[in-house]
Amino acid sequence: MARPMGSVRLKKANPSTLILGAVLCIFIIIFLVSPSSPASASRLSIVSAQHHLSPPTSPYQSPRSGAVQGPPPVTRYNLNKVTVTSDPVRNQEHILILTPMARFYQEYWDNLLRLNYPHELITLGFILPKTKEGNQATSMLQKQIQKTQNHGPEKDRFKSIIILRQDFDPAVVSQDESERHKLANQKARREVMAKARNSLLFTTLGPSTSWVLWLDADIVETAPTLIQDLASHDKPIIVANCFQKYYDPESKKMAERPYDFNSWQDSETALKMAEQMGPDDILLEGYAELATYRTLLAYMSTPGGSKDLVVPLDGVGGTALLVKADVHRDGAMFPPFAFYHLIESEGFAKMAKRLGWQPYGLPNYKVYHYNE
């Protein structure tokens, strides 16, 4: 015959057992209830959206599986209140860091994590080609993102991250440095680059971004204060000087050399050359075949010169370029065609000038390119 258990047990229970049970219960409940990472939600929930149909520059709260989600809310964005000032940290200005990526460099990611602009104000945007190399870079990037966003320290986590796969074929199969820089390949390569930049820019800009920082995937060393430093000049478009560190076999130590030649001031020669060109021809910098005699930002750097020296420019490179979002919102983009015989970032500078925004450069403020 079955015995009614409950009464039997209780009868034999002794107060010390009961207390032990209660204490265990409390521990279990506290363990169940306490959040695994305290305050992670509260820090980001201020800026998060309620629906997946929302600007990708903010995170969103995903509904529980099976929950029926109603239609998205009517959301008002007042762009009159989006400020762009020389003190972006104090004014809590949101920044979008955009990177077209073909190869993933761990140094790039580490450098990104070192930036000391508040990470909860930073949105990252990446665009990668749909090639074998692109797939590889994507998986490496995703691994690092997973590590930072889910398991990394709270202060390292970024507000939101957007990964895009581009919808057009890359022009040059090889990303090798020698192949990439051949003059014949340049136009097609930069056309694709311009399209990638535009795709990335116009799908991620959203209604709350104040600044856009273009940072190439092969920039591996910058000052941690890069964003604050560039923004402090309060210029619509400002570019840092891109150098490359290398091992000098003559002096037997590390040295640096100019790398990006796309930032320049125009010359009479270049303008005359452009006049004689066909409508679809482009002028390129840094090739002996096209001697333009432009004043290059790369060579304006002087040892020991002031880091705050600002010079006006007519063409800019996209390696480390800070742009006020207003410039892009007005329509300034990276022309994937010959715009005044200029293409991509150089064409962007020209288009911005046509819209009334003057680009500037910092000859003595350096960022460093990866060396293969």
Added chain:
Amino acid sequence: MQEHAYASIMMPRHHSSGFSNGYPRADTFEISPHRFQPRATLPPHRKRKRTAIRVGIAVVVILVLVLWCGQPKSVASLISLGILSGYDDLKLETVRYYDLSNVQGTARGWEREERILLCVPLRDAEQHLPMFFSHLKNFTYPHNLIDLAFLVSDSKDHTLESLTEHLEAIQADPDPKQPYGEISIIEKDFGQKVNQDVESRHGFAAQASRRKLMAQARNWLLSAALRPYHSWVYWRDVDVETAPFTILEDLMRHNKDVIVPNVWRPLPDWLGGEQPYDLNSWQESETALALADTLDEDAVIVEGYAEYATWRPHLAYLRDPYGDPDMEMEIDGVGGVSILAKAKVFRAGVHFPAFSFEKHAETEGFGKMAKRMRFSVVGLPHYTIWHLYEPSVDDIKHMEEMERERIAREKEEEERKKKEAQIKEEFGDANSQWEQDKQQMQDLKLQDRGSDKEAAGLNQGAAAKAAGAIEGQKN
């Protein structure tokens, strides 16, 4: 023994059914503990009560302890087994992944669930909103696949409030087919001094700067609202009066990168009943290209003004009301009343130049830039939508003139009628006089006949004379 007794009280039926073979035995009443047993413990109902109290106390203590530790929300969710838990417990998604090759835009987008971004720039447009929302309700393209984006700039009326009300109503519609996708209202003032009334809007001198400001507004709207999941972008003016409900599918079917319908407007009868409205959709001409070369870098050629005679073939003038609505025409400049474009066009960087791009700005410059990037730009000459007719100042003057004329005519008519009535009164009623005379004549005739019989024709001449006299009197 003791326990056995307790069990018998708990489940008395055990005894009757306690036999394994199920047969009731003859000696059913032979229950083994069938003797008096003193109660050593509490009766079971009291025991249960005491247990309940003990458990209750334990639970309260635990609760107090946990609450004291300060996690009230999560405790609530734990107790309610997560049923009551709000958004706070949900997972934050910070990483989004999109493959842009999935959002290229195809001819039958509604089957592939392609999302459309519908962009509407607004300024002082409160009065047009009810009409616009009636169009919105009727779109046959699945509403949940359409994201709406409005730019409200420099408005002095209640455009913003009215718009928000309309949108909230449509999102709360009980019909699940009505609510739209993401809805963004972008507020941005450009501080423009250009007036929006019809006269100043269409004056030649104001065109270039007006078009540049319009372009700026369109670019701000698009750059804030375009997302990586959009396949199409549809630009629609708020003051379209009549358009087919299926316009999105109709334009999409052509599978072109940029496509526009023909835009006309209805007119009052005295102005000819109808008129081409949008003259910004055109094909480039040699004359215009030659003209462009002579102009200053910042000059903007605007179509539809005598100042720039371009001799371009306009989409609007090629309309045949009975023509094939599917007929396509390659164009170079496009009008902005209703543009359907693939999102990839905008992703590639095509926008509405707020500067002089190849001597054009805004939508015309957009068409030019799309062509420059080798996208297909097409117009449908025989597929027409109708823009609202807003009378111009001249039209209003003319209409006032016509109204005055009409009143004058009516007055004249009235006076004429009055005069007639007066004449009638003065000269009496001629009709009744006629009747009387007729009667009299007939009477006379009858009399004549009677006298004929009597006088046997002797008085014939006299009678004729009398009749003649009557006739004469009548005349």
